[in-house]
Amino acid sequence: xxxxxxxxxxxxxxxEWRARGLSVGFVPTMxxxxxxxxxxxxxxxxxxDKVAVSIFVNPTQFGPGEDYDAYPRDLDHDAxxxxxxxxxxxxxxxxxxxxxxxxxxxxxxxxxGDELCGKSRxxxxxxxCTVVTKLFNIVNPDKAFFGQxxxxxxxxxxxxxxxxxxxxxxxxxxxxxxxxxxxxxxxNTYLSAEERQAALILSQTIALGLDMVKNGEKDVNTxxxxxxxxxxxxxxxxxxxxxxxxxxxxxxxxxIEESVLVAMAVYIGKTRLIDNFMYxx
Numbered sequence: 001x002x003x004x005x006x007x008x009x010x011x012x013x014x015x016e017w018r019a020r021g022l023s024v025g026f027v028p029t030m031x032x033x034x035x036x037x038x039x040x041x042x043x044x045x046x047x048x049d050k051v052a053v054s055i056f057v058n059p060t061q062f063g064p065g066e067d068y069d070a071y072p073r074d075l076d077h078d079a080x081x082x083x084x085x086x087x088x089x090x091x092x093x094x095x096x097x098x099x100x101x102x103x104x105x106x107x108x109x110x111x112x113g114d115e116l117c118g119k120s121r122x123x124x125x126x127x128x129c130t131v132v133t134k135l136f137n138i139v140n141p142d143k144a145f146f147g148q149x150x151x152x153x154x155x156x157x158x159x160x161x162x163x164x165x166x167x168x169x170x171x172x173x174x175x176x177x178x179x180x181x182x183x184x185x186x187x188n189t190y191l192s193a194e195e196r197q198a199a200l201i202l203s204q205t206i207a208l209g210l211d212m213v214k215n216g217e218k219d220v221n222t223x224x225x226x227x228x229x230x231x232x233x234x235x236x237x238x239x240x241x242x243x244x245x246x247x248x249x250x251x252x253x254x255x256i257e258e259s260v261l262v263a264m265a266v267y268i269g270k271t272r273l274i275d276n277f278m279y280x281x
Contacts, residue, residue, distance in 0.1 A: 001079070001082060001083045001087055001088060001089070001090065002088070002089050002090070003075075003079060003089075003090045003092060004089065004090070004091055004092070005091075005092055005093055005094065005097065006093070006097060007093070007097060007138050010052070010089070010091050010138050010139060011138065011140075013052075013089055014052070014139060014140055017049070017050045018140075022049035022050050023048040023049045023050070023142045023143075024048055024049070024050050024051075024052060024139065024140070024141045024142050024143075025044030025045070025047060025048030025050070025051045025052070025141060025142065025143050025144075025145065026044070026051075026052050026053075026054070026135070026136075026139045026141035026143070026144045026145070026168075027040045027041055027044055027051065027052070027053045027054075027087075027144070027145050028053075028054045028056075028131075028132060028135050028144065028146075029053060029054060029055055029056075029078075030055070030056065030057045030058065030071065030186070031055040031056070031057060031072075031073055031074070031075070031078050031186075032071070032072040032073060032074055032077070032078065032186040032189070033055075033077070033078045033081045033082070033186075034176075034184045034185075034186065035176050035184055036147050036149065036175070036176040036183075036184035036185075037081070037147075038081060038084075038085055039147075039173055039174075039176050040145040040146070040147060040173050041053065041082065041085035041086070041087055041145075042085060043145055043171065043173050044143065044145050045085065045086050045087075047143055047171070048141075048142060048143055050088045050089070051085075051086065051087045051088050051089070052087070052088065052089040052090075052091060052139050052141065053082050053087050053089070053090050053091070054090075054091045054092075054093075054135055054139070055075065055078050055090060055091070055092045056091070056092065056093055056098065056131070056135075057071050057073060058098075058127060058128075058131040059095055059099075059127075060099070060106070060123075060126070060127030060130055060131060061123075061124050061125075061126075061127030061128045061131065062124075062127070063121055063122070063123050063124065066121075067187075067190075070190075071186070072186055072189050075092060078090070091135075091138070091139070098131070098134060105130075106126050106127075106129075106130045107126065107129040107130045107133045107160065108126050108129065109125050109126070109129050109156050109159070109160060111249070111250070111251070112125075112152070112155060112156045112159055112249070112250045113125035113126075113152070113156060113250075114250070114251075115152075115243060115245055115250050115251065115252060116152045116241060116243055116245065116250065116263050116265070117152055117153075117265060117274070118152070119241065120240050120241065120265065125152075125153070125156055128153055128156070128157075129156065129157075129160055132157055132160070133160070133164075133166075136161075136166055136168055140167075140168075141168050142167075142168065142169065143168065143169045143170075143171055144157075144168050144169070144170050144171065145171050145173055146170065146171070146172055146173070147172075147173055147174075147175065147176070148172045148173065148174060148175055148276075148278070149175045149176075149183050149184070149185070149274065149275070149276070150274070151261050151263060151276045151278065152250060152261070152263065154170070154172050155247070155248065155250060155261075156250075157170055158170045175275075175276075177203065180200055180203075181200060181203030181204065181207070182196075182199055182200055182202070182203055183202070183203065183273070183274075183275050185273060185274075187271055187272070187273065188271075188273075190269075190270070190271040191268060191269070191271055192269070194236070195236060195268045195269045195271065198234050198235075198236040198237060198268050198269075199268045199271075199273060201230070201231055201233070201234040201237050201266070201268075202231075202264065202266055202273055202275040203275060204230065205227050205230045205231050205242075205264065205275075206262075206264070206275050206276070206277050208226065208227060208230050209223055209226070209227045209262050209277065210262075210277050210279070212226060213256060213262070213279050214279075217256070218255050218256045218257065219254075219255065219256075220244045220252075220253060220254050220255060220256060221254075223244065223256070223262070224242055224243070224244065227242050227262075227264070228242055231264075231266060236268055236269055237266050237267070237268055238266065238267040239264070239265075239266055239267075240264075240265035240266060240267060240272060241263075241264065241265050242263075242264040242266075243262075243263055243264075244256065244260050244261070244262050245260065245261050245263070246258065246259070246260060246261075247259035247260055247261050247278060247280070256279070257281075258281060259278065259279065259280040259281060260278070260279050261276055261277075261278055262276060262277050262278075262279065263275075263276035264276065
């Protein structure tokens with residue numbers, strides 16, 4: 001496994017693989033890897049000949065006052081996990097390497113980023129789309145693998161790839177959870193022992209909502225009321241949003257009649273966590 005820090009080194013390695021007729025899988029990450037990331041690497045290993053992973057905490061997707069400086073970083077840990085999963089290349093650039101002097105070009109997503117995380121983090125998806133476009137151009141993968149915990153991000157990246165005629169195939173992989181149900185997240189490390197227990201309210205609420213929909217509940221207000229009341233039973237939880245949106249357009253719906261995303265963001269103490277479920281007819 002190679003660890004490189006420059007765009008030039010990545011392109012040289014990828015070109016060498018291409019010359020040998022090898023397919024390339026790509027897993028973009030911000031590092032501090034966990035089993036959710038490992039599941040993406042495993043899938044990439046199954047579907048492609050060579051696997052590249054980026055480890056880059058992208059400043060452009062963090063807003064003022066967010067946790068860019070505090071975001072956990074541990075390259076040694078990440079490299080060990082990547083090597084264990086058979087990754088061939090880690091791209092670990094500096095901010096200066098990714099965003100050179102007088103950087104001035106951004107990729108913006110209309111409408112799909114207006115709701116859910118985009119409403120409370122208004123510059124977030126501009127940063128995500130920009131860095132993912134750059135990474136796709138640098139790595140030039142055949143397939144890229146994303147976790148569905150970040151469901152809105154996944155839908156936005158798929159739409160961006162389609163709209164901009166990119167050659168990469170975007171593949172979503174299921175949410176990976178702890179044994180007690182909490183969705184795996186690098187930000188889980190922020191939680192105290194008490195907060196870690198309180199955070200279970202997210203997965204419990206997701207389970208409640210999914211059961212209601214499976215049992216025939218179609219009225220969004222009824223569903224959201226029940227889910228919000230469940231979250232509010234936890235004193236340490238503060239709701240950012242709980243919403244039901246169309247699974248493709250990310251726009252709010254009043255009735256559950258087509259494929260929907262039911263998503264939430266909840267603060268446990270100072271830590272903002274997300275969870276969701278997709279329901280398809």
